[in-house]
Every structure is written in structure tokens, then in C-alpha cells.
């Protein structure tokens with residue numbers, strides 16, 4: 369039947385529920401899409417399914433216990449999450465971290481960025497619709513890094529390795545050798561992904577111009593990390609407020625131009641090359657020495673006061689706001705989650721896109737729900 | 743089209759690479775000595791009793807409160823004609839593996855080096871039908887060390903490490 373001008377078909381908006389148990393939502397996240405045909409008209413995200421009250425729990429835990437617990441708030445980049453926490457404690461307790469511990473922390477954090485970005489590349493490949501291949505390739509590269517973490521800290525995901533003041537124990541004797549070995553496979557892995565996805569015409573056609581967000585909007589929404597850099601804002605905490613030894617090594621802040629899904633993907637890929645560069649320089653400069661301060665108190669007590677420490681985690685600015693009233697545990701702890709802020713822009717990025725592209729947009733901001741909900 | 747051809751070249755080239763997968767249940771890779779599975783108690787072979795004195799330090803330090811410790815007078819103490827210098831010894835000990843978050847805190851606070859993280863495959867392959875079976879009692883916690891099945895690892899802290 370052909371619609372004549374007199375008898376226009378009425379269209380009706382349809383609500384579809386994606387999640388909370390949906391493979392493409394990267395965890396327990398639910399969004400309700402209002403769609404008109406194939407086009408998304410509105411997105412309402414629902415978060416909180418993975419809320420475990422980590423901030424409140426940390427108030428009952430002393431500083432040694434808390435560092436292990438911070439892993440659980442950001443399981444794909446646990447070293448980075450621990451780093452923010454221990455740096456906040458160190459600032460309050462006035463601890464000086466030995467050189468060697470700082471270099472090792474930096475190497476591990478960058479390796480963790482690599483493993484987290486590999487996870488992104490694989491999962492993003494699935495979101496785009498290339499099932500299997502990139503995911504398994506990413507897993508292969510990530511496995512090498514995780515094996516290394518296991519040799520160092522003893523655990524594959526929940527490392528509990530950074531301690532206020534330094535590290536839990538020293539790295540194994542063949543540390544440098546092993547890191548170089550892993551970097552070799554990582555470099556090959558990055559090259560593989562570059563050829564597999566970046567230059568692939570189908571992949572580009574699918575991702576370019578989708579989910580665009582301008583630099584101004586990205587700033588307004590409080591985005592951070594690769595998601596804002598893709599819009600052309602050179603915001604990187606490692607450059608703005610260098611912590612650890614980032615001021616002493618040579619690396620570039622990667623920015624994109626268009627702020628679309630492709631740029632967010634490509635920024636991460638290029639950023640991985642920078643991470644490899646940073647780790648190589650760290651290995652050159654890592655010397656033997658102590659890993660915890662000589663005068664480490666048996667029971668760590670923080671001075672009264674408050675501190676906000678921010679670090680650049682793989683997904684953006686991961687901040688810890690800690691209030692202390694003295695004693696061996698925080699009075700109040702607040703985690704500034706990069707993913708939560710990035711997620712706010714989801715609606716703006718996915719409205720007027722196709723349904724399939726909304727999934728792509730969600731994948732491109734690389735959310736980790738445990739970090740969003742905490 | 744060139745890009746797609748290149749992508750296919752990548753997938754093709756991986757055929758020539760060595761496989762990285764392992765046939766898991768049939769093949770167990772060697773675990774690093776630092777591997778942390780779940781905590782277990784160590785056996786003092788010299789005196790033939792556990793190292794643990796039941797001092798409650800680990801119980802108090804555990805962030806998830808999954809341990810229960812009860813101590814008793816050591817029947818094997820020197821004053822009663824035994825050969826042990828431990829006045830108190832562990833009577834009952836439970837660790838709920840289902841709640842333990844493998845954070846290593848209990849190992850660090852123990853003053854008697856009586857507890858260690860299991861670094862063998864037995865510590866990882868723990869599937870049971872009922873969660874209650876994951877509450878380990880003293881005998882279960884000691885059995886691996888008693889049988890000599892654990893290779894102990896002593897962490898290096900505060901010591902210059904030559905590279």
C-alpha cells in the first residue's frame with residue numbers, strides 16, 4: 369500500500385531497553401533508547417547496578433587495607449587506581465617515595481594503560497561488529513602484560529602492590545629483561561591493530577563522523593582522558609600536573625581533530641605508542657635502591673587535612689579526594705571517576721544517530737562500570 | 743580495498759605465529775613463586791606443629807573479616823615436658839575463602855611467619871558445589887604445608903636490588 373498525501377502514516381516512538389545484562393554495555397549498565405525507526409531520539413542511562421559503596425567502605429579501612437580495596441573500583445587499571453590512593457595518603461602523611469619506587473610505579477602504570485587499551489581495542493572491535501578477531505588478538509597481547517604483573521605482584525588483576533610510601537616488595541631480578549620482552553610483543557600487537565582496523569575501509573566507514581562531540585561540549589561535560597583529547601583538547605594530567613617522573617621523560621600528548629568515534633579509537637592507539645616510549649625511558653633510568661622509605665612508621669598515621677590527588681588513568685582523570693582528621697584511616701574518601709563524567713556526554717553524542725551507532729558511542733568512551741558505580 | 747587486503751594479511755600472518763593458547767585442564771603452566779591464591783597456614787617441621795600461635799593479629803587486620811581464630815595453651819610446651827617454645831598455639835582457625843579478597847594483608851601482619859599465600863594450583867582450582875565448603879578449617883589450611891607441597895617465597899623489602 370502506498371501512502372497518499374491524505375493518509376500519512378503516523379509514526380510512533382519506540383522505547384528499547386539495552387541492558388543491564390547486555391554484552392555491549394560492558395558491564396551492568398542500562399540505557400533506555402527512544403527510537404524513531406532506526407534513529408535514536410533520546411537516551412536515558414541508568415547506573416548504579418554495581419554500586420558497592422567503595423568510598424564508604426574505605427572509611428572503615430586503614431591505609432594498608434584501603435589500597436587493596438581501590439583495585440576493585442577500577443579493575444582494568446588497578447595500578448592506576450592504587451596510585452591515586454597511595455599518593456593521597458603520602459601527601460597527608462608526608463611520606464617521601466624513593467626514586468626506585470617511583471620509576472617502578474611509572475612503568476607499571478604505563479603497562480597497565482597498555483593492557484587496558486588492548487582491552488578497549490578488543491571490546492571496541494566487537495562493538496563495531498568485527499566479532500572475534502580483534503578481541504582474541506587483544507587478549508593475546510594483554511595476556512603477556514598480565515603474566516608480567518603476576519610475576520611481579522602475584523596477582524593478575526587485583527595487584528595490591530602499591531603501598532603508602534612505596535611498593536609492597538621489590539620486583540624480580542629479571543624485571544627489565546621481562547618488560548623489554550613484553551614490550552616487543554606489545555609493539556607488534558599495536559602494529560597489528562593499526563593494520564587490522566585503522567586502515568580498513570569498512571572500519572573507517574563505520575566509525576568516521578559518528579558520535580561527534582565538539583571541544584567546547586566535551587569540556588562542558590567534564591570529560592577527560594582520551595575521550596576529550598580526541599576532540600582536540602590537549603588535556604592530560606601527566607602533562608598539566610606531572611606526578612611521579614613524567615616531567616623527566618620525553619613523550620607527546622596525542623590529540624584528535626573531529627571528536628568522533630574513530631578519533632577516540634585512534635587516540636588510544638597512538639597513546640599506546642607513547643606509553644611504550646615512556647616505559648623504555650623509565651627502564652633506562654631505573655636504578656637499584658630502596659623501595660620504601662627508611663623511616664617507615666609501623667602504623668601509618670595521616671595528619672589532619674584534606675587533599676585532592678589526580679592522576680591520568682587509561683580512561684581519564686582518576687582523582688581521590690581524601691579528608692583526614694588524623695588517625696590511620698580516612699575520614700572521608702571520594703573517588704572522582706573518569707568514566708562517570710565521560711558517560712554524561714553519552715546522550716549528546718548518540719542522539720540522532722542510528723541504534724547500532726549508539727552502541728559504538730558507548731564503546732568508544734571505554735566505560736568500566738565498576739569505576740562508574742564504585 | 744588496500745586496507746581490507748592489509749587486514750586480511752594480518753589475520754593470515756598470525757597463522758604462521760606460534761600458538762599462545764594452552765590446553766588448560768590438561769596442561770598447567772608453571773606459576774610464578776609470588777603467585778597469590780588464598781592464604782594458608784604453615785607447618786613448623788622442626789617441632790612438628792603449626793607456626794601459628796593464634797595471636798589474632800591477622801584476624802584484626804583482615805579488611806573483610808573472613809578469619810576466625812581461637813587459641814589454646816600449647817600441650818607441647820617445654821614447661822609441660824614438650825619440645826616447643828610456643829606457650830600458646832592455634833586451636834581452631836577458619837578462613838572463608840568465599841569472602842577473602844586475596845589482599846595479602848594477613849601475611850604482612852603476622853609476626854610469626856605462620857601464614858602464606860598459596861602459590862600452587864591447588865589454591866586456584868577450588869570449585870565446589872556449596873559455598874559452605876569454601877570455609878576452610880585448621881586441618882584443611884595446614885594440609886598442604888604439612889605435606890610439603892608449598893614452595894615458600896620470602897618477599898624482598900627495603901633491600902637494594904641489583905639490576
Ligand code: SF4
Nearest residue numbers: 804842843845846848
Ligand atoms: S588475604 Fe586479605 S582478605 Fe584474605 S584472609 Fe588475608 S587479610 Fe583477609
Ligand code: SF4
Nearest residue numbers: 794795797798800852
Ligand atoms: S597466622 Fe600469624 S597473625 Fe594470624 S593468628 Fe596465627 S600467628 Fe597470629
